[in-house]
Amino acid sequence: MMFTLLKKRWKVNSVNLFLIFCTFALGGSTCARVGKAIMGLSGLEVGFVWWLIYLFLISLLWPICVLLISIPLGQFVFFRNYIQRILRKFTGKKDSKIPKIAVFASGKGSNAENIIHFSQKTGLFTVSAIVTDRPNAGVVDIAKQFDIQCIIINEEDLTQAEDLVLTLQNLDISWLVLAGFLKKIPSTLINGFAGKIINIHPALLPDFGGKGMYGRRVHEAVIASGKKESGITIHWVDEHYDNGDVIFTATCEVSPDESPETLEKKIRTLEFMHYPKVIAECIKKQMLR
Ligand code: GAR
Numbered sequence: 567m568m569f570t571l572l573k574k575r576w577k578v579n580s581v582n583l584f585l586i587f588c589t590f591a592l593g594g595s596t597c598a599r600v601g602k603a604i605m606g607l608s609g610l611e612v613g614f615v616w617w618l619i620y621l622f623l624i625s626l627l628w629p630i631c632v633l634l635i636s637i638p639l640g641q642f643v644f645f646r647n648y649i650q651r652i653l654r655k656f657t658g659k660k661d662s663k664i665p666k667i668a669v670f671a672s673g674k675g676s677n678a679e680n681i682i683h684f685s686q687k688t689g690l691f692t693v694s695a696i697v698t699d700r701p702n703a704g705v706v707d708i709a710k711q712f713d714i715q716c717i718i719i720n721e722e723d724l725t726q727a728e729d730l731v732l733t734l735q736n737l738d739i740s741w742l743v744l745a746g747f748l749k750k751i752p753s754t755l756i757n758g759f760a761g762k763i764i765n766i767h768p769a770l771l772p773d774f775g776g777k778g779m780y781g782r783r784v785h786e787a788v789i790a791s792g793k794k795e796s797g798i799t800i801h802w803v804d805e806h807y808d809n810g811d812v813i814f815t816a817t818c819e820v821s822p823d824e825s826p827e828t829l830e831k832k833i834r835t836l837e838f839m840h841y842p843k844v845i846a847e848c849i850k851k852q853m854l855r
Contacts, residue, residue: 593632675705684842731758775808
């Protein structure tokens with residue numbers, strides 16, 4: 567029961583939980599030994615003052631010890647975030663400075679998953695909600711896996727999107743990131759999150775975009791056109807499909823024997839490599855304004 571709670575709270579699997587416990591145990595004992603060794607060098611008699619200094623010393627040594635031990639055990643990111651959280655508690659600084667985003671997706675959610683991993687690794691933003699129009703989409707499982715709130719919407723929620731805007735704002739979400747979301751974003755949502763909605767398209771826009779141009783279909787169209795190059799386009803979202811100003815593009819070659827599957831692989835590599843970083847850059851630029 568306690569393990570299940572911890573896994574949920576820390577968003578880790580059983581193996582990582584075990585390694586985290588090992589890091590706590592090894593970090594704690596190393597810190598105690600080093601602390602005692604240093605106190606031994608001081609020549610002080612064990613007593614009240616000794617204990618006072620010792621406790622102060624180990625509270626300084628503990629973060630260093632666990633961070634060092636977390637590296638070979640592969641838990642550095644967890645402990646770095648853990649210690650940052652403790653420091654924030656002590657200094658009274660709130661997490662609220664970290665921008666919260668919602669990822670909109672209709673498909674399997676591989677980009678959503680990659681964005682979540684990036685956010686957990688870097689702490690540059692938090693994915694606070696997954697929004698989908700498909701209750702059976704793979705992205706719903708991704709939301710469950712990471713214990714992120716999943717909001718399932720229907721056609722009406724989008725045509726009358728005031729409630730959706732409110733729901734997202736109540737969750738303190740300030741950015742919307744589309745990652746394979748099939749529906750058009752209504753103007754209510756665009757106005758509610760003005761200049762803070764980003765989309766990725768798996769081709770070089772303005773070609774191969776628009777209604778129905780989604781996932782594998784896009785790659786089939788690119789190959790059928792005989793183009794020698796494809797890529798990804800990350801752009802601001804307006805009321806039209808795949809239309810707003812371009813933020814970033816990256817390209818790849820379309821080889822003569824390319825199949826939609828192989829092209830999809832190349833595109834996914836570009837998406838994984840660039841999308842989370844571009845999101846983080848957009849957020850950073852807006853925060854500096
Ligand atoms: C991604 O390739 C994304 O670029 C594309 O849908 C895929 C979603 O895959 N988006 C569009 O086609 C938008 N017009 P995922 O669910 O595995 O992230």
